[in-house]
Amino acid sequence: MKTLAERTAAQRPNVALTALLSLAPLAVGVIAAFLLQAVLAPAVGPFYAKLVLDVGIAILLSVSLNIVNGFAGQFSLGHGGFMLVGGYTAAYLTYYGSIALWGTAEIHGGFMEGGDIFFMVACVVGGIVAALAGLLVGLPSLRLRGDYLAIVTLGFGEIMRVVIQRTGDVLPVAEAKQKGMLGSLTNVGGSLGFTDVPQYVSPTPWLEKTGHAGIFFTYIFVAICVVVAFRLKASSNGRALLAVRENEVAAEAMGVVTARAKVTAFVMAAFFAGIAGGLFGHQSTLSPSELGFQKSIDIVIMVVLGGMGSISGAVLAAIVLTLLPEALRNFSQYRMIIYALSLIAIMIARPQGLFGTKEIWETTWWRRLFGRRTKAEAP
Amino acid sequence: MALLEVTDLNVHYGGIHALRGVNFSVAQGEVVTLIGANGAGKTTTLRAISGLIKPSKGTVTFGGKVISGLPAHEIVALGMAHAPEGRGIFANLSVEENLEMGAFLRRDHAAVAQDKEKALALFPRIKERLAQNAGTLSGGEQQMLAIARALLSRPKLLLLDEPSLGLAPQVVALIFKIIRTIAADGTTILLVEQNAFGALKVANTGHVLEVGQLVASGPAAQLATDDKIRKAYLGVH
Numbered sequence: 001m002k003t004l005a006e007r008t009a010a011q012r013p014n015v016a017l018t019a020l021l022s023l024a025p026l027a028v029g030v031i032a033a034f035l036l037q038a039v040l041a042p043a044v045g046p047f048y049a050k051l052v053l054d055v056g057i058a059i060l061l062s063v064s065l066n067i068v069n070g071f072a073g074q075f076s077l078g079h080g081g082f083m084l085v086g087g088y089t090a091a092y093l094t095y096y097g098s099i100a101l102w103g104t105a106e107i108h109g110g111f112m113e114g115g116d117i118f119f120m121v122a123c124v125v126g127g128i129v130a131a132l133a134g135l136l137v138g139l140p141s142l143r144l145r146g147d148y149l150a151i152v153t154l155g156f157g158e159i160m161r162v163v164i165q166r167t168g169d170v171l172p173v174a175e176a177k178q179k180g181m182l183g184s185l186t187n188v189g190g191s192l193g194f195t196d197v198p199q200y201v202s203p204t205p206w207l208e209k210t211g212h213a214g215i216f217f218t219y220i221f222v223a224i225c226v227v228v229a230f231r232l233k234a235s236s237n238g239r240a241l242l243a244v245r246e247n248e249v250a251a252e253a254m255g256v257v258t259a260r261a262k263v264t265a266f267v268m269a270a271f272f273a274g275i276a277g278g279l280f281g282h283q284s285t286l287s288p289s290e291l292g293f294q295k296s297i298d299i300v301i302m303v304v305l306g307g308m309g310s311i312s313g314a315v316l317a318a319i320v321l322t323l324l325p326e327a328l329r330n331f332s333q334y335r336m337i338i339y340a341l342s343l344i345a346i347m348i349a350r351p352q353g354l355f356g357t358k359e360i361w362e363t364t365w366w367r368r369l370f371g372r373r374t375k376a377e378a379p
Numbered sequence: 380m381a382l383l384e385v386t387d388l389n390v391h392y393g394g395i396h397a398l399r400g401v402n403f404s405v406a407q408g409e410v411v412t413l414i415g416a417n418g419a420g421k422t423t424t425l426r427a428i429s430g431l432i433k434p435s436k437g438t439v440t441f442g443g444k445v446i447s448g449l450p451a452h453e454i455v456a457l458g459m460a461h462a463p464e465g466r467g468i469f470a471n472l473s474v475e476e477n478l479e480m481g482a483f484l485r486r487d488h489a490a491v492a493q494d495k496e497k498a499l500a501l502f503p504r505i506k507e508r509l510a511q512n513a514g515t516l517s518g519g520e521q522q523m524l525a526i527a528r529a530l531l532s533r534p535k536l537l538l539l540d541e542p543s544l545g546l547a548p549q550v551v552a553l554i555f556k557i558i559r560t561i562a563a564d565g566t567t568i569l570l571v572e573q574n575a576f577g578a579l580k581v582a583n584t585g586h587v588l589e590v591g592q593l594v595a596s597g598p599a600a601q602l603a604t605d606d607k608i609r610k611a612y613l614g615v616h
Binding site: 242243245253254354357 | 381429431434450451452455456460462463467468469470471476480481483484528532610
């Protein structure tokens with residue numbers, strides 16, 4: 001029999017081929033995003049198309065928060081704050097940037113033309129600025145844990161919200177032209193919200209009107225985020241995060257630089273939260289009160305419900321928790337009570353979340369239903 | 380020259396002076412044990428050596444290099460592995476993932492696979508449970524996993540913190556037997572134990588720690604027969 005070392009060496013794959021194959025899930029994601037936009041959205045009509053959009057943003061948020069709360073086990077209540085930072089950065093860029101570039105704050109060009117590209121770049125820049133904020137918030141996490149960290153991250157989100165509420169009104173086009181981009185840096189709308197942001201993320205089926213492909217954009221970022229999360233979980237850096245969650249001292253004793261691991265988790269999560277903020281902000285008016293404490297809690301609930309560290313759990317919980325309040329609309333004023341009760345019921349039945357720390361296909365019931373037995377289980 | 384040289388090691392926890400000038404050394408290929416009662420500073424000594432806490436004074440040299448003050452991950456990279464007290468396994472990771480964490484800093488994957496096989500040969504019970512969550516193992520199995528995991532960094536020096544803690548006598552005997560096997564394989568071991576009797580049987584040299592200071596040192600066999608030590612630590616009257 002060959003030794004394990006020889007067998008491992010034999011299984012080591014071709015580097016170029018692996019790199020190419022690793023792009024396959026992304027390609028699938030982009031195709032799925034396109035189909036959701038071009039086929040599903042017109043078929044279900046604007047109301048349900050808007051839900052598809054909301055679900056996408058929720059997935060982006062819960063999968064990214066799962067990197068901090070689920071993988072690294074650092075309890076963050078600041079996701080709404082990162083969304084706010086990214087959302088306002090992106091909205092500022094598209095509004096004042098459009099005026100500077102094209103002289104108007106309207107949507108520019110058709111599908112995947114100048115305006116769409118500019119909008120997506122603005123979202124990514126929003127993500128980067130949010131990631132920098134994540135770096136700042138990640139640093140105290142080196143000294144704090146549990147409830148204390150939660151309070152610090154919560155404080156960050158609230159500070160961001162209050163700062164935004166103190167800003168001036170959004171400048172109309174003529175004045176914005178005159179003052180230039182830097183001159184209008186503090187004119188993002190205050191507590192009234194950022195009005196007149198170009199609505200690149202409208203759920204309106206894009207075939208009806210050019211430049212409207214919000215579902216497509218959203219699910220491209222969802223695909224990137226989900227692929228990154230899975231790659232991270234399978235990588236040694238991701239394993240280091242899980243080790244920090246399980247036992248910080250032991251992780252350090254294994255040679256994990258726990259400080260760097262935790263800050264990296266914060267930065268990655270904040271990046272995607274920032275992008276989600278950008279997507280969220282380009283639907284209609286971006287209002288600071290929508291991205292406060294309550295938003296952060298909503299996302300934490302998704303992660304906890306899905307199971308700490310389970311990516312598929314975070315995706316499923318985001319879908320369920322976005323659709324549930326809509327499904328309960330018939331109960332009108334009792335809606336939120338039923339919503340809250342069902343959350344409590346789920347947490348009593350599954351205190352570890354839907355899938356615990358596992359992915360859906362690693363759970364015992366999934367294997368029982370669809371199972372090929374894995375090698376490890378075979379007798 | 381000794382592999383590990385601890386000179387005048389002092390550690391403070393806030394206002395508490397936990398270690399008061401500890402001196403000892405561990406020679407290549409030796410098994411050295413630190414014994415002592417609860418709160419004597421045994422775990423603190425190990426943590427100060429492996430970089431998990433910073434000593435307030437004193438130096439630690441490892442393989443001729445001063446390592447006191449270095450962060451833990453750099454010390455691991457130099458070839459020191461620490462199996463922390465209370466096992467410190469990653470409960471929600473599989474047994475195999477736990478083992479792989481031991482080789483976290485290594486990039487020589489083929490050699491890691493070999494070491495994994497070697498470690499598993501030492502612990503057949505772990506091998507049967509590779510796919511299982513580590514939290515579902517029994518206490519003894521978790522301890523075995525913690526030792527196997529530490530071995531996967533291919534350490535020059537293995538620090539073991541109370542491997543017999545909370546285990547049934549039979550399992551304790553098994554763990555000590557395995558420690559002897561690892562030592563016979565050429566790994567230098569620094570063993571911290573409350574189970575002084577068992578530890579002194581495995582070790583070449585022993586040191587007795589009492590409220591942050593070494594009060595007795597000598598060949599393990601000699602310590603085990605010393606009347607004062609027997610009375611104070613071995614429960615023999």
